[in-house]
Amino acid sequence: DQQVKQNSPSLSVQEGRISILNCDYTNSMFDYFLWYKKYPAEGPTFLISISSIKDKNEDGRFTVFLNKSAKHLSLHIVPSQPGDSAVYFCAANDRGGNQGGKLIFGQGTELSVKP
Amino acid sequence: DSGVTQTPKHLITATGQRVTLRCSPRSGDLSVYWYQQSLDQGLQFLIQYYNGEERAKGNILERFSAQQFPDLHSELNLSSLELGDSALYFCASSVSWRDEQFFGPGTRLTVL
Numbered sequence: 001d002q003q004v005k006q007n008s009p010s011l012s013v014q015e016g017r018i019s020i021l022n023c024d025y026t027n028s029m030f031d032y033f034l035w036y037k038k039y040p041a042e043g044p045t046f047l048i049s050i051s052s053i054k055d056k057n058e059d060g061r062f063t064v065f066l067n068k069s070a071k072h073l074s075l076h077i078v079p080s081q082p083g084d085s086a087v088y089f090c091a092a093n094d095r096g097g098n099q100g101g102k103l104i105f106g107q108g109t110e111l112s113v114k115p
Numbered sequence: 116d117s118g119v120t121q122t123p124k125h126l127i128t129a130t131g132q133r134v135t136l137r138c139s140p141r142s143g144d145l146s147v148y149w150y151q152q153s154l155d156q157g158l159q160f161l162i163q164y165y166n167g168e169e170r171a172k173g174n175i176l177e178r179f180s181a182q183q184f185p186d187l188h189s190e191l192n193l194s195s196l197e198l199g200d201s202a203l204y205f206c207a208s209s210v211s212w213r214d215e216q217f218f219g220p221g222t223r224l225t226v227l
Contacts (some may be wrong), residue, residue: 034215043117043205043218044158089158099171101146101212105158 003027004092006106013113019077021109023090026071027067030092034103035064038087047059057109080113087111118142119219123208127225131195136222140187140208146170146218147189148209149181153202163212164189170212196226 005024013019021035031052050057050064050073057064063076076082077084087110091103118141127170128134129206140147149161160173175181183189192202203223207216 004216032213036218041221041223042222043207045117046215046217049215065164091158095213099173101148101163101165101209102157102160102171102173103148103150103216104160107157 002105002107003030004090004104004106006088006090006109007050009107010110010112013080013111014083015115016044016079016112019080019084019111019113021077021088021090021111023073023075023076023106024071025073025092025104027092027094027104028071029094030104031095032065032095033066033073034091034093035062036089036091037084038089038108043059044089079112080111082113082115085111117217117219119206119217120149121204121219121222123222124220126222127227128196129227130196130198132196133192134196135225136193136204136206136224138189138191138206138208138219139158140206141217144208144210144217145187146195146209146212146216147183147187148207149189149191150163150207150218151202152221153199158205161191165212167175175180193224197208198226200224201226204221 034049035047087108161175162172
């Protein structure tokens with residue numbers, strides 16, 4: 001039972017354009033969502049998060065949107081840069097439950113930003 | 116650099132053996148998490164400790180165990196190793212279980 005899904009294994013974008021990475025979840029108890037970026041042979045790097053009481057959070061070039069009714073979140077990167085090329089994971093957490101620290105990860109989307 | 120350190124970086128061992136992976140959390144973080152990343156399973160949560168106590172458990176095998184010491188570093192013990200245990204093992208830490216988690220560089224375990 002995959003509770004967090006990233007349906008696009010890969011995405012290719014031109015430098016300077018917008019990158020949109022999508023994530024769907026099934027568990028309505030999730031109340032905290034995070035995006036991580038991962039390079040090969042390195043650990044995931046935290047990018048941005050959003051609580052379920054918000055529908056948008058922005059940090060520099062990165063914006064995360066949350067649509068609770070659709071159980072969908074997306075990460076927008078504007079403008080995209082070649083250094084953004086990596087695998088992006090979304091993750092979800094039910095902080096109110098007895099497994100409060102457990103992150104459920106999607107399978108990842110590999111972003112390639114072409115110069 | 117996330118501030119989370121893991122040793123060793125690489126580990127090669129044989130089936131049936133036992134290994135210990137070590138993690139030091141970021142300064143000030145009380146929560147430590149262990150995750151396994153294998154090719155077919157993605158990033159899977161194993162176990163969490165908060166200030167020395169087990170807080171949450173995922174699908175961790177009985178052959179695996181972990182602990183968090185008074186200085187807050189953590190160790191993950193893997194025993195009776197099988198070929199399928201070959202994976203990347205990540206440690207993460209956070210101030211509390213309600214906060215974002217920061218990951219270490221990982222330990223790549225290869226079981227031959």
